[in-house]
Amino acid sequence: MVDQNALRFNQAMIVSLIGLAFVLNIPWLSALVAALMLIGTAWPGLAAFQLFYRRVLLPAGLLRPSPRQEDPAAPRFAQGLGGSFLLLAVVAFALGATTLGWALNLIVVALALINLLFDFCLGCFIYFQLERAGVLGKIRAAR
Amino acid sequence: MIERLAMLLLIAALLSLGWHGLRWRSLRLARAAPLPPEAVQALAGANTAILYFWTASCAQCRSLQTPALRQLERELHPAVAVVPIDAAARSELSARFGIITVPATVIIDQGGVRSVNLGYTSAAVLREQLNRATPTQL
Structure with missing residues (x-):
């Protein structure tokens, strides 16, 4: 089960913070987002934006959950990919x-x-x- | 700072323009494409049909689009028929309809193709499009 609003909030935070980092020219803010995304991918229980959503926004009634049957692996993979791009940007x-x-930051945005x-x-x-x-058919056949 | 803000806004505008351009291209291609036999058959018994392009590897199809279409089918049967098409197995048909991703849905009625949606489309949006296609029959 995946909460669609939690995912949307996560994406909105990524877009806002990286956008802000780019506009104000603050590379460390982009590095911070990279760290938060990679930590959230490795340990989903520590995903900062999702924690803020669950512990602050939901109890305050500012957002409502929208749970759907979905494999959480797909959004986690996407987050890991985005975090990796930002890590390359930090390098x-x-x-x-x-x-x-x-440029790498803007691709993620x-x-x-x-x-x-x-x-x-x-x-x-x-x-x-x-x-x-x-391509996928050839890979499957090779296996 | 202003230049960077302008650049960011320009990227957002280009993305939006690109997205709407792709949708317009798909609609144009779909309108020119001959309907597959199963769609013609579905339209013999229903006022409107939704061609549903999916693939076995598409998680969003399984988890979001299929349940949304099942809900619509339950609500609007027999006025609306859903015609599933395996987009990977029938790539030529998908290309003719301008389908670049899955899930994708195409709304058709006796007058031809009405809407093309690339990506997941909620039951509410599809209902609105169906209403626009054949408002009196639904």
């Missing part, structure tokens, strides 16, 4: 490749935004394109 910042660092606004599942899209190109 790029550390090496002085600022433009590359912000764009993907979170299309998921948030249009319910577009990037994983589904990639899988479908691979399936259509026959």
Whole structure:
């Protein structure tokens, strides 16, 4: 079971914080979001945005839960992927490749935004394109 | 700071434009494509049909889109028929309808294709589209 509103809140926080980091040129804020996302992927019970949602927003009645039957592995994978992109961005910042660092940040913002606004599942899209190109069939046959 | 804010807004605008462009392209392609035989058959017994493009690997299809369509089918049967199409097995048909991802839904009636949705579409949105397609029969 996955709470769709928790996922949406998570995406909204990622978009807002990385957007803020980019606009105000604060690389450490992007690093902080990367850390929070990767921690949340490795230990879902410690996912900071979800904890805030469950412990503050839900009890205060500001948001209502919207549970749905869904495998939580898919959003966790997406979060891990986003966190990894941001981690690469942190490495790029550390090496002085600022433009590359912000470009990686903006990719994460764009993907979170299309998921948030249009319910577009990037994983589904990639899988479908691979399936259509026959790549997945070849991989399955090789196994 | 202003330049960065403008850049961010531009990215959001381009994403939105790109998304609506893709939907418009899919609608145009779907309107030009001949209907598959199962859709023609479904329209013989129903006023409106929803072509549902799915694949076995699509988690969002199983967890969100299929239950939404089942709910609609229960509510609106026999006026509305759902026609499931395995998009991976019938990739040529999917391409003809401009389907770039799954789940995708196409609303058709006797007049042809009315709407194309790329990605998950809730039962409420589909109901609204069905109402627009054939308001008097639903």
